Amino acid sequence: MAIRFYCPFCDQLLGIAQRRAGAVVECPCCHGKVGVPAEEAAELPAAPLELVPLASTSVPPDGIVLSRSQLVALLLALGLMLLVSFAVGLVVGALSG
Ligand SMILES: [Zn+2]
Numbered sequence: 001m002a003i004r005f006y007c008p009f010c011d012q013l014l015g016i017a018q019r020r021a022g023a024v025v026e027c028p029c030c031h032g033k034v035g036v037p038a039e040e041a042a043e044l045p046a047a048p049l050e051l052v053p054l055a056s057t058s059v060p061p062d063g064i065v066l067s068r069s070q071l072v073a074l075l076l077a078l079g080l081m082l083l084v085s086f087a088v089g090l091v092v093g094a095l096s097g
Pocket of ligand 1: 010012027030
């Protein structure tokens with residue numbers, strides 16, 4: 001696990017090993033002396049990495065449900081078409097005969 005924090009001098013997002021918490025490091029961007037916070041800064045925006053697993057796990061079940069309902073709807077439509085054509089054939093046969 002790494003601690004991520006912003007350099008107070010140049011606002012560069014920095015990452016450093018958690019065991020370096022409390023140490024003073026040199027910012028690779030502006031070379032300022034930066035104290036490493038004990039934990040990640042609270043004002044950091046939500047990490048996109050934490051959102052990705054939620055989105056990726058919620059997508060496959062939805063896709064399966066959608067394809068199943070679409071398959072059922074397709075089968076129902078096909079059956080309805082067969083019924084309608086059968087009924088039309090009956091009516092046409094009754095009219096002509
Ligand atoms: Zn800096």
